[in-house]
Structures are given as structure tokens and as C-alpha cells.
Amino acid sequence: MAEAYIVEAVRTPVGRRKGGLSGVHPADLGAHVLKALVARSGVDPAAVEDVVFGCLDAVGPQAGDIARTSWLAAGLPEEVPGVTIDRQCGSSQQALHFAAQGVLSGTQDLVVAGGVQNMTQIPIAFASRQAAEPLGLTQGPFAGSEGWRARYGDRPVNQFLGAESIAAKWGIGRRDQEEFALRSHRRALRAIDEGRFERETVPFGDVTVDEGPRRDTSLEKMAGLRPVVEGGTITAACSSQVSDGAAAMLLASERAVREHGLTPRARVHHLSVRGEDPIRMLSAPIPATAYALKKAGMSIGEIDLVEINEAFAPVVLAWLKETGADPDRVNVNGGAIALGHPLGATGVKLMTTLLHELERVGGRFGLQTMCEGGGQANVTIVERL
Numbered sequence: 001m002a003e004a005y006i007v008e009a010v011r012t013p014v015g016r017r018k019g020g021l022s023g024v025h026p027a028d029l030g031a032h033v034l035k036a037l038v039a040r041s042g043v044d045p046a047a048v049e050d051v052v053f054g055c056l057d058a059v060g061p062q063a064g065d066i067a068r069t070s071w072l073a074a075g076l077p078e079e080v081p082g083v084t085i086d087r088q089c090g091s092s093q094q095a096l097h098f099a100a101q102g103v104l105s106g107t108q109d110l111v112v113a114g115g116v117q118n119m120t121q122i123p124i125a126f127a128s129r130q131a132a133e134p135l136g137l138t139q140g141p142f143a144g145s146e147g148w149r150a151r152y153g154d155r156p157v158n159q160f161l162g163a164e165s166i167a168a169k170w171g172i173g174r175r176d177q178e179e180f181a182l183r184s185h186r187r188a189l190r191a192i193d194e195g196r197f198e199r200e201t202v203p204f205g206d207v208t209v210d211e212g213p214r215r216d217t218s219l220e221k222m223a224g225l226r227p228v229v230e231g232g233t234i235t236a237a238c239s240s241q242v243s244d245g246a247a248a249m250l251l252a253s254e255r256a257v258r259e260h261g262l263t264p265r266a267r268v269h270h271l272s273v274r275g276e277d278p279i280r281m282l283s284a285p286i287p288a289t290a291y292a293l294k295k296a297g298m299s300i301g302e303i304d305l306v307e308i309n310e311a312f313a314p315v316v317l318a319w320l321k322e323t324g325a326d327p328d329r330v331n332v333n334g335g336a337i338a339l340g341h342p343l344g345a346t347g348v349k350l351m352t353t354l355l356h357e358l359e360r361v362g363g364r365f366g367l368q369t370m371c372e373g374g375g376q377a378n379v380t381i382v383e384r385l
Contacts, residue, residue: 004103004251005264006382008041009352011247013201013210014340015120020207021244022120026055026062029204029246030070030116036202037112037248038076043260048250049108051082052099054091054115055344057127058084066116070246086344088373089311090273091115092247093347093380099251100268109256114248115345124242124343155279159373162281163239163312164232169283170318177238177313178222181337184310188213188334196333200356212241212340238313243340247348266355269365270296270381277375282315284377285369286322292367292379300325303381304363307350309370310335319369333357346370351380358384 010033015021021029030053038045053067067082087094092115102108128141142148142157166172191197192209201209217237225235257264272295274288285308293300300323308316308330316335320327333353336346347370354366369379 002104002106003254004100004268005257006266006268006355007043007250007252007257007262007264008037009200009249009348009355010036010040010202011200011345011349011352012204012245013207014212014342014349015207015244016211016340017120017242019211019244021204022118024118024204024244026066026116026118026121027069027073029118029244030066030114031074032204033114033202033246033248034070034074034076034112037250041250041262043110043250043262046077046079047260048080048110048112050102051080051112051114052095053082053084053344054086054095054347055084055117056086056088056091057122057125058086059127060122062118062122070116087376087378089309089341089343090347090370090372090376090378091344093351093368093370093378094273096249096348096351096380097271097273097378100271103251103253109253111251112248113251114246114348116246117342117344118244119242119342120244152279157279157281159281159311160228160234162279163234163314164229165280166283166318167233167314170314170321172314172317174233176317177233178219180313180317181222181238182217182219184331184334184337185213185217187332188338189215191333196357196360197353200352210339212243213334213338234312238337240309240311240336240341243342245340245342245345245349247345247352249348249352264385265359266382266384268380269383270379273376273378275374275376281373281375282311282371283318284375285315285319285371288377288379289319289323289367289369292381296381298381303365303367304329305332305354305357305361305366306330307354307366307368309341309346309350310337311341311371313337315371347378351382355382355384
């Protein structure tokens with residue numbers, strides 16, 4: 001059976017909104033991790049067969065196939081193509097899936113997966129708003145579709161409402177969310193102070209560490225914030241941060257490993273993606289994880305470490321309730337509430353952290369999942385070598 005190996009994985013530190021990476025062109029953010037990936041892996045860049053990047057809101061500086069633009073901006077060989085994909089927040093996790101599937105199919109031997117997002121320059125949902133507003137489509141890209149209305153009515157599609165519905169369905173109160181958020185910051189700060197991210201990050205100018213974690217945050221400060229939705233429980237403190245950043249990884253076949261003298265660090269054990277209620281939107285990691293574990297013939301107890309994107313605290317807390325996973329194995333170095341969520345880059349960013357943490361603690365299996373627009377979730381299971 002063919003195998004797909006992860007050879008190398010790198011990321012930028014994640015910049016805060018209007019922070020140290022906010023003025024960097026997205027192509028240059030992408031180029032930065034691509035150059036580092038080539039240098040660290042020692043691969044001949046001309047042997048790479050494709051560059052698959054995730055990116056949302058591909059307008060302005062993120063338009064024009066940012067995967068290809070980033071590769072060229074890095075000064076790498078012109079004969080190597082690139083493609084940009086959008087599965088919302090899971091875009092670069094899907095990039096990893098497509099890259100691995102190319103290798104597993106035997107049609108490709110060396111593929112780069114990654115993603116980039118500058119949310120300071122291009123805010124979330126900018127593309128849909130830019131096109132929808134002149135057309136009077138105030139409810140987003142779904143408005144005006146007769147097929148959508150026939151199936152889902154005129155209910156608003158909104159991530160904050162989705163997070164609130166999860167909190168209500170699973171009985172997750174505001175205090176629960178704030179305690180989880182505080183734990184995310186503390187874990188992230190511990191990881192930074194202990195140098196856990198140093199191997200995986202490639203400093204960009206003066207930005208040498210993740211800018212998001214707050215040393216001065218507290219439950220008292222969180223309690224003073226107003227809910228995003230009137231009468232709700234979700235506040236900014238329990239939500240992922242607006243962020244800028246990029247990440248990239250190299251996947252290789254057994255033949256490529258042998259012919260190019262590469263050292264694989266992990267193998268891709270399982271890939272899947274599932275969908276559910278697009279109105280609630282953010283709970284898909286629950287059925288997606290159950291599906292993935294069943295298909296892989298595994299139990300949650302066999303997973304040594306988990307990275308699940310902290311889009312909102314209830315997303316992870318509901319997932320923990322349903323899966324029975326050990327919280328001490330989940331997001332052990334903090335998550336997007338503290339470290340940020342640069343949309344199109346987050347999937348490969350999380351896998352980069354998961355790989356390095358598996359190596360640090362000597363774990364064998366790692367699972368990654370994340371909620372995505374449209375009520376979807378990717379699941380990736382890797383085995384450390």
C-alpha cells in the first residue's frame with residue numbers, strides 16, 4: 001500500500017490584528033514559509049509537483065492564485081504550479097488532504113501543502129460582502145438562492161449564532177467558556193516560555209513569537225465583556241482571534257523519500273471530511289471525528305494528542321463532551337483563542353504544531369479537526385515515525 005509521509009512542516013509566528021505581520025503582502029508571507037520549507041527539508045524545489053494552498057477571501061492581495069504567487073515570490077522554480085482552495089476555515093487542512101491524496105494515488109511524489117491569510121488587510125467574509133452589498137444580498141452569499149430558501153428558509157447563517165446554539169444544546173455556560181479560554185492562554189504562554197514553538201516557527205523580521213496570548217488576561221476581565229449576540233454567552237474572550245500568518249509542509253512518497261534522501265517524520269494514517277447542519281455550522285467536528293475513528297478502526301483513547309481549532313470555546317467543549325477525549329491531551333499548547341486563527345493557514349499551522357508536539361512527548365498518533373463554514377469538518381490522523 002502506498003504511503004504519504006510528512007517530511008517537514010513550518011509556520012510563521014501568528015500576528016495579531018494590526019500587529020507585526022499586518023503590513024506584509026500575503027504572497028510574501030506565503031513565500032517566507034516556502035523558502036524555509038525548502039531550506040529545512042533539503043529538497044530540490046524543481047522536483048516539487050504542485051503547491052496546494054488554502055486561502056479564504058481571495059480578493060485584492062490574496063487574489064490571483066496565492067499558492068502560485070507565493071511560490072514565485074519565494075524565487076522558486078517557475079515550472080512548479082500552484083493551486084488555491086477554499087473549504088472555509090479548513091482550507092489548508094484540505095490542502096493537506098489533497099496533497100496527501102496525490103501522493104497516495106501514486107500520481108505525485110512530492111507536493112507542498114500550506115496556506116496563508118492576512119486578516120488585517122482582508123477581513124473575514126470580505127469577499128462575500130464586497131459582492132453581495134451592491135446586489136442587496138444583506139444576508140450573505142446564500143441570500144437570493146431559491147434552492148437554499150426552500151431547504152433552510154430565511155434563517156440567518158452566522159458563526160456567532162452557530163456558537164450560541166452549540167452552547168445552548170450542550171449546556172455550556174459563559175463561565176465554562178471563560179475558564180476554557182483562560183486555560184488556552186495559560187497553555188500557550190507556557191509553550192512560548194518553554195520554547196516549544198521554536199522549532200516549528202520561522203521568525204519574520206521582528207515577529208519572533210506568536211503575538212496573541214495575553215499575560216494579563218483573567219476571569220475578572222473576561223466577565224466584564226459584553227456578549228457578541230444580545231442576551232448570549234459568547235464574548236470576544238471566548239472566540240478565536242483575528243490573525244495574520246502562513247504555514248507550509250512537504251509531503252512525499254516512499255520513492256521520493258528514497259530518491260531525494262529525505263527523512264520522513266510522520267505518515268498520514270487517515271483522511272476524511274464530513275458535513276452536517278450548515279445553520280449550526282460549527283458542530284461538525286463531532287460526527288466527523290466519530291466517522292474518522294470508525295473508518296480508521298481506532299478509539300479516541302488511542303489518540304495521544306489532539307488539535308481541534310478553537311473557533312469558539314463551545315466548539316471544543318461540546319466536542320470533548322461527545323467524544324470523551326482526555327482534556328489533558330487536547331490543545332496542550334493552547335489554541336486559536338490565545339494563538340489566533342489565520343483562516344486559510346490554520347489547518348497546516350495546527351498540523352505543524354501537532355507534529356512537533358508528538359515528537360516532543362514521544363506520542364504515536366495525533367488527530368486534527370476543525371469546524372468549517374457550511375457545517376463541515378476535516379479530520380486528519382497522523383502517526384509519528
